[in-house]
Amino acid sequence: MAEVKPDPNQMGFFEHLEELRVRLIRSAGLWLVIFVACFLNVKPIFAYLAEPLKRITKSDHIFGATRFEEPFVANLRAAFWVSLIFSSLIFFYHFWAFVAPALTKKEKRFAIPFIVFMALFFITGCLFSFQYVFPHALGYLIQWNMDELSAFTRSSYLQLLFLFVIGMGISFELPLILFFLAKVGLVNYRFLLDKFRYAVLIIFIAAAIITPTPDPFLQTFMAAPILLLYLLGTFLAWTVYKKDEEETTEDPSSGDSSDDSHSVSA
Template sequence: MTQHSEGTPSAPESQEMTLIEHLLELRSRLLKMVLSVVVCFAAIYPFANELYLWLSEPLRALLPVGQTMIATDVTSPFFAPLKLALVVSVFAAIPIILYQLWRFVAPGLYRHEKRLAFPLLFSSVLLFYAGAAFAYYVVFPLVFGFFTAIGPEGIVELPDISSYLNFVLKMFFAFGVAFEIPIATVLLVLTGATTPDSLAAKRPYVVVACFVIGMLLTPPDIISQTLLAVPMWILFEIGILFSRLARREIHQDAPEEPTGE
């Protein structure tokens, strides 16, 4: 048994575990993640049709009187709500999934890394949800209003429920990931890949990149592109601010040994 001198921190638990024990721990965490998604799906699926009606409300509210959405495939009325319920279940289980990941990696982290890692995980969940909410409440009404207004006269708009679902899920993912920019910025600085001053000096290139990404991830209209690019730039500035604060926090802490759990 390894002897430790007085005052020397003991080795982290992650270093004492064998490879088999690590794999068993990983399997346990993965099973809990899957179980959390299954439980959320079981609770959400009975309301899948109502959930789809709520999701499609931004478009249906703009359709002329007498026009509605249609299903062009025989199985769409079943599979579209099913797919939506599964995706929402994953979204709802994200806090549990990230917590299980945190419990798996936490034993090998230093104390100052733990103090930063958990807030980063928590913030990433909130930012992803904020991005999806921004897409639903701000972007969708403007984008769908634009599309329904520019159509040629005499054209009856009958959106397909599966095509609509694929479109909004893509938008949710694009805005959810875009809102993670502050987290990515902080991680780049903490890992030593760059510095806040270096990022600030590249601001003009970042602004151009934001509009290019907005063009690639959104429909081909200036409204949705701008609504994605401008928040990305603002979030980049927020990321620089928080990366300075996080870096200062790291420099104030003396190096420590991993604590384990």
Template sequence: MNSMPLTRHLLELRQRLLRSVVAVVLIFIPLFMFAGDIYTLLAQPLMQALPEGGSMIATDVTGPFLVPFKLALYLSMLLAMPFLLHQCWSFVSPGLYRREKRFARPLLFASVLLFYFGAVFAWFVVMPLLFAFFISVAPQGVAVMTDIGAWLGFTMTFVMAFGMAFELPVAVVLLVASGIVTPTVLAGGRAYVVVGCFVAGMLLTPPDIISQSLLAIPMWVLFEVGLLCSRWVEPMADDSEALS
């Protein structure tokens, strides 16, 4: 483990932050040039669910400009996520022991993949089902015309929720590796975990059984995956305790 004076840490932090900002800006510029086309493409799940003749509307004067701008910015940060996490890793890695580095690298890689997998699952599987359900239950005589700003806020929140929820295997492995719990204890509390997954689905998704199940069931499966992987890292946690 290396030690550096505080000023060097601050300079290193500034450098990492500048690199992260530059990366996001470099991705944002080309995306913003085609922000309108990107918005049209990503809004297809809702547009296809709208009844014939339906459309999206902008209730805010600045909405036609700001919503595509925000969408391009969100996508820039999502696409730059591997680089941003690498900058975080590069900043903290000098302070880690060798065994901690070997353990953290695969978890960092897995967390990025799981987050993207959750976001893609939400966008291409869950969102079309949700939009079709919500529009189908609209009372007769009600014209469904969603505001583009409301659509962006809803979808981004939903995608982020699924991305974070799919990090459950990493959380399980970290809990076991840190010695807080054991795989046996987690397996014994499986029933509580299942209930917790459905509670999380109820809190993070709209109040319908379809969207709640589409989040809760994958979370349960991912918990089982994390539990299986944690059985392999349990000896690593024991070794770390023995060396300390």
């Protein structure tokens, strides 16, 4: 006999906590499988991650170690972060499945496209940072400290790399976040346009925090795509507004129907 799942709308606080616990366990289990697969193939993965540094130094022997366990720990760290990026679709799905019961049927129709685009935007942001932003930042730091650098450790390199990669990946979620907020009625495109100057200030501050260099060109290079993403989110919020406006125009007014019912009863 199939087990009947409880109605999410009728679940209590502790039942929601239990559902969250189950989804976290499932997400962690699937991530663990991906992590093991990445760790078993960590050598080619690490070689790929080290490409920006190899291109700058023009050498294949670039890493040293200050502790015996450092290479092993660095491999674990590389497998962890890469598996986390690849598992983003899983995490986004379970997050959406957890909050979906609080949404209307109309909003739930966007579930699958929203999940897919969240994962795609996140991975695209990570790749964009890895291919363009991080190499510029790395070249600047090496040029600035070349005389004081005797060796590069794997752990310090990965720490800097994933600071840029994960930061840009999260930043690429901005259009979808603004679209979602517009769908649930918390913001609209007029509000986003009015607050654009504040968004510019906040984005440049965030870029300065993510990029550990005083180079204004690099900070601008980091902030520019985020500003474009903000404008994309504003455009998506405008499409939400236009669609809601068209649906409101097409629907008959409730006042007319109520007047008709009164006239019939009279």
